[in-house]
Amino acid sequence: MSFINYASREINCKIVYYGPGLCGKTTNLQFIYNKTAEESKGKMISLATETERTLFFDFLPLALGEIRGFKTRFHLYTVPGQVFYDASRKLILKGVDGVVFVADSQEERFDANIESMENLKDNLEEQGFDLEKIPFVIQYNKRDLPNVSSVEELSNLLNPRKVPELEGCATTGEGIFETLKAVAKLVLNNLKKGG
Amino acid sequence: MLGPQSSLVMYDEEYQRILTLLEKLLREANSKVIFLVDKNGQLIAATGETENLDTTSLASLTAGNIAATGGLAKLIGEKEFSILFHEGEKDNIHISIIGGRVILVVIFGQRSSLGLVRLRVKKASNELAVIFEDLVNKSEQEGSSSDAPSPFAEITDDDIDNLFN
Numbered sequence: 064m065s066f067i068n069y070a071s072r073e074i075n076c077k078i079v080y081y082g083p084g085l086c087g088k089t090t091n092l093q094f095i096y097n098k099t100a101e102e103s104k105g106k107m108i109s110l111a112t113e114t115e116r117t118l119f120f121d122f123l124p125l126a127l128g129e130i131r132g133f134k135t136r137f138h139l140y141t142v143p144g145q146v147f148y149d150a151s152r153k154l155i156l157k158g159v160d161g162v163v164f165v166a167d168s169q170e171e172r173f174d175a176n177i178e179s180m181e182n183l184k185d186n187l188e189e190q191g192f193d194l195e196k197i198p199f200v201i202q203y204n205k206r207d208l209p210n211v212s213s214v215e216e217l218s219n220l221l222n223p224r225k226v227p228e229l230e231g232c233a234t235t236g237e238g239i240f241e242t243l244k245a246v247a248k249l250v251l252n253n254l255k256k257g258g
Numbered sequence: 259m260l261g262p263q264s265s266l267v268m269y270d271e272e273y274q275r276i277l278t279l280l281e282k283l284l285r286e287a288n289s290k291v292i293f294l295v296d297k298n299g300q301l302i303a304a305t306g307e308t309e310n311l312d313t314t315s316l317a318s319l320t321a322g323n324i325a326a327t328g329g330l331a332k333l334i335g336e337k338e339f340s341i342l343f344h345e346g347e348k349d350n351i352h353i354s355i356i357g358g359r360v361i362l363v364v365i366f367g368q369r370s371s372l373g374l375v376r377l378r379v380k381k382a383s384n385e386l387a388v389i390f391e392d393l394v395n396k397s398e399q400e401g402s403s404s405d406a407p408s409p410f411a412e413i414t415d416d417d418i419d420n421l422f423n
Contacts, residue, residue: 064265066300070273074410075300105314110322119326122299122318127421131409135421138299138318154325158298240422248418255413 065160065254073134076250077158078243081183082165083175084116084144087204090233091165092123092139095243098236099125117143120155130251137247144179153186161198161250162187163242165231166221168203168211173220180221198249200227202242207232266296266359267397273303275389279382280305287378288370290349294386295320295361302360320353320363343372354379357387 066075080088089109096107105124112118121141126134142152156162164183166176184194203217214230222228227245231238280292284306291306293313299321304313323342331339342353352364352375362383364375 064298066266066268066296066298066302068268068273068302070268070270077298077300106312108315108319119322122315122322124314124318130413130417130421133409150329151326154322154329157325158296244418244422247421248415251410251413251418254410 064158065250067133071134072132073136074130074254075136075138076160076247076254077138077140078161078163078246078250079155079159080139080141080163080165081152081179082144082204083167083172083179084146086144086165086167086172086176086179087231087233088141088144088165089117089121091163091202091204091231091239091242092121092141094233094236094239095125095139096123098240103127116145117141118148119143119151127247135251137243137250139243146178149182149186152182153189156186156190156192159187159190159192159197160253161200161246162194163246164199164201164221165204165233166201166217168205168214168217169208170210170212173212176217176221195224198246198253199224200229200242200245200249202229202231202238204231204233204238206230206237207235265397266300266302266393267400268302268393269396272389272393272396276303276386277305279385279389283364283378283382287364287366287375289364289366289375291363291365293317293363295363297321297324297355297359297361306365316363320361324353324355324361341376352376352379354383356383357390360386360390362386 080091082088096104103126108122110119123139125137127137140155142155187194201222203214218228229238229242231242233239280303284292291308291311293304294302295317296302299318301313301317327342328338340355344351349365349367354362356362364379366375
């Protein structure tokens, strides 16, 4: 959970990008990394296989500025999306403050999205979190591709709680900062309530 | 002990106590760098030759390392592996878990030895555990008293929007 440091006047929050394999979680972080000013970001770490598939996690520390005299730092993590890396995925959800689910809009990934969402729910429960309560946003990624399901269809299936949902294209950057902003907003509002 | 769900809150007084203790450990263990990390990967404090060190990355990788090792431990029926040691050509890293949630990392070179580090870490761990116990009690008390509202209670949507401008 969030770490509030009165000594250095900092708030640290952890946001995890979740979703099926190759849905664009790492690409989301890479875009944020490339578009963020040097002084606001730390080094991006990717623990990936030789074929650039995420093995354990990607990590990107961001310093967003001050709120009420407290520096706000967000630590962005991705999980490995491939099904067999489930043990690693569980570990990364430890102490999470907010979750972004990156859905792959392509029709052929419809089932993979559902499977990953179910997996997220189970793994959060195992860590003592409730997907119904945790700050949560959904990004429908790859909207630029030709064979995509409609947002309405995806929403009906993946978003019964009607959390904030955004359309994205992680390669061009469309919707990427909007997604981050949406989840950051929920996390900070949660902090406000003392969560 | 801190539960996995509770937010960690650090106050000036305890931060100073922790820093004093880490500095003492740094000297007594003849080590180069010491840092303290939350199990979720947040850096709590660091001391020693940290100028050329990416402490944020170190913190997150240490937490990942502890999490992965913890996963291994559970697979063979252990609760956790409370000490990890990585040996390099020149420098070594000694990692230990304190009070179930905080990770103490000691980086040392040839001026020290594993035995000395283990000995000093053991003593410092007990003292650190006491401080964290105090910290939990304090944040519980502050959290329940109504005359000390959270500084974030006043956050507005505009404040949050401003972060992204």
